[in-house]
Amino acid sequence: MKKVIIYEIKGLYRDHFRVTGYEFGEGKEAVCIVGSMRGNEVQQLYCCARIVRKLKQMEEAGKLAAGYKILVIPCVNPYSVNTQKRFWPVDNTDINRMFPGYRLGETTQRIADGVFQVISKYRFGIQFTSFYMPGEFMPHVRMMSTGFEDQELAKQFGMPYVVLRQVRPYDTTTLNYNWQIWETQAFSMYTTVTTRVDKKSAGEAIRGILTFLNKQGILDYHGHDGYHSCVVRDVDMVSVRTGKAGLFDPLVEVGAEVEQGQVLARILDAYEGEVMEELRAPVDGIVFFMHGEPLTYSNTAVFKLVVREE
């Protein structure tokens, strides 16, 4: 294992800002794994930390294939992690909206450029990322439908789901999108949570990545092969929206199989406790995403269901 500094800028009153990477093996740039890019992505940091530890053990045990290099960057934004801010501390910009970056641009554009110059050389790119809405997901691999995505490859992670995301204008500056445009096979890895550690789903994602690397001949790993992934398009998921704002009282969990008409959650009056609304499943489905805050606004998609087909 070799610890390398990918990008660095000088701080005024803080320690230097550093993006640190861990290299395993030597040779062709095979796979790059990126963790926390926002300051609240603790689970993403944790997943990478475990991967670094595991790869270090595997390298020492001679289980990495010769001729390949693996790079793990646990955190692209330590300044925000250490101040517990989601975005860049000074100007609140999101590094994951700055790719491919610009060497002469503003701070977060420069960070994106400095990192992308290194990681765009890799054949496979895996990013642990998070959703803008607070909530829990079924663990899955997500790809953007750029025309360059390879579903069959994504299935090799053995995660329960592979989600194809329809590209929106604001996606065009994310790492995942730019990786694909620059011909890296890019995958976003979603575990269940973001702001806290969930060991179970972290373990599942790590197993998925090691399985994927084994199938690519990059390392020698023989764990559980995982699932026969179900491929779904994000636009085909069925959202269940609140009609009222109030306290969110869920009655199911992520991953639950639900039947059409089943009550998924209740919205309670925040002052009087009365049930203002019952949210029912519009289809037979599986709870893929669930809102993760005790309060909700109206019109909010508090559930996303994958439709169960007979």
Next chain:
Amino acid sequence: MIETVTSIALPADETLFIRRHRIEPEKKSGSEKRISIVTGIHGDELEGQYVCCELARRIMQKRENLRGIVDIYPALNPLGIDSITRGIPAFDLDMNRLFPGCQDGNMTEYLASRVVQALAGSAVVLDIHASNIFLTEIPQIRVNELHERELVPLAKETGVDFIWVHGANTVLESTLAYSLNSTGTPTLVVEMGVGMRITKSYGEQLVDGILHLMNRLGLWEGETAAVRRPIISKDPDDVVYLNAATGGIFVPDVKHWECLHKGEKIGQIIDPLTGTVLNEVIAPVDGILFTIREYPVVDEGSLIGRLLCKKACGDRWEEK
């Protein structure tokens, strides 16, 4: 008349309203054109607040001159304005990346769709911004090159000092202006002043300009103040960006809207801990400083200013 454009209940005993002030002529024909003035998409940009108030005051004072409908929307993001938050609080989302919104979408998308619905069909919309809390801008209008032909003639009537025609950018497709312009409602994006502050003179300048534009469009009769002839820049090479070479505290030596010669000092980046100057910020070309950093703390790469090259300034260039 104060009208509610859209409203939505919040969890704890509060309703979010987006409101507008509609001012109509004393005698209506039923076929009046409409101008819409919007601001407050970014909750930390307040320059438009004065414009909204002053425009309404002047129109009400001489309402007999009004020949069209004026809709004034001072707060598209009321929760952001109230909480000194640029985006929409709780969601940490930039409202100007949500348009055209979605009637069946989440709360933010729903609000965005209702705003677009209300503005559509205006003869012209002015969307007033105030840069951000870091930079001060001269009064200017920014035009996407895709809509240059329709918008530049309107922008020239608004009394701003500068019209910047910039390249198309996919990310900007989610802005209010792009959504409206691409569906046939001409929308001008005004940038002026600085976040969290009000520059009264810029507000007065823009109100004069709006009344002049209304006059040209047949919405306002009577005398209007003479407006300035703007510099128009269409060439990306006209604008030079000045980014901080190092992190530190930026202390300016020149003022905004100053004509600078190549090699002239714009300011310093200093290190108060060691008492040293880390970097001298120098003008790389002859030009007018149309953007300057207001907020002193800089990281490496932070924008310190923008210079409009002398060749693009025409007769607005003044030798000192």
